[in-house]
């Protein structure tokens with residue numbers, strides 16, 4: 493059942509109990525997992541329908557422009573994502589203040605190639621700026637990586653700026669030679685802010701000890 497307490501959750505929270513953190517090349521010091529995140533007041537869980545009132549959009553606004561989204565719009569998008577079944581927005585809550593402090597999304601991309609396989613996409617990774625540097629970025633990314641592996645993805649990819657390459661490398665992502673360029677075509681007229689950072693694509697294989705599939 494994808495419910496957490498009285499609230500509808502985006503996916504079944506039990507999945508988070510099935511993740512094997514020992515599989516990740518990430519080093520946690522002290523050791524933490526999605527189920528035991530190191531503090532009693534911290535909870536890693538799927539996005540819930542009540543999270544509009546727990547600062548989810550304010551958290552995302554530390555990553556990029558969000559816009560003025562009404563609760564009705566949020567609930568509509570939540571219902572669409574939940575019905576599609578391919579969205580695993582995973583959050584960290586500070587339960588002392590009922591606020592979300594971290595988030596990352598796994599999107600499943602279904603394919604015909606590789607024997608009708610599934611590729612994971614890591615999207616919208618953010619930790620509230622007052623909680624950064626405490627392993628929460630690692631924790632939320634490793635959680636969705638393991639979720640992707642658990643759900644049968646053959647690889648997981650992300651786009652990031654140059655300066656975040658070292659962060660993602662510690663979590664098992666690699667730049668594939670000749671196959672790591674992020675390109676976009678804009679339909680919304682928005683222009684990227686000028687930056688010295690280039691955007692690159694990184695991937696992690698289902699079995700991080702195997703070379704990443706080039707496709």
Ligand SMILES: CC(C)(COP(=O)(O)OP(=O)(O)OC[C@H]1O[C@@H](n2cnc3c(N)ncnc32)[C@H](O)[C@@H]1OP(=O)(O)O)[C@@H](O)C(=O)NCCC(=O)NCCS
Pocket residue numbers: 554555616617618619620623624625626627628629630631651652653655656658659662
């Ligand atoms: C990137 C981000 C999620 C990291 O969260 P965090 O909670 O501070 O990360 P952690 O505490 O788990 O840090 C893990 C490691 O990565 C390193 N790291 C963290 N942020 C980094 C950054 N911006 N650049 C380079 N390294 C970074 C840390 O030094 C740490 O190294 P260590 O394990 O050797 O000590 C956070 O800085 C953030 O939300 N940034 C704004 C949004 C953003 O850029 N998201 C990524 C989009 S691709």
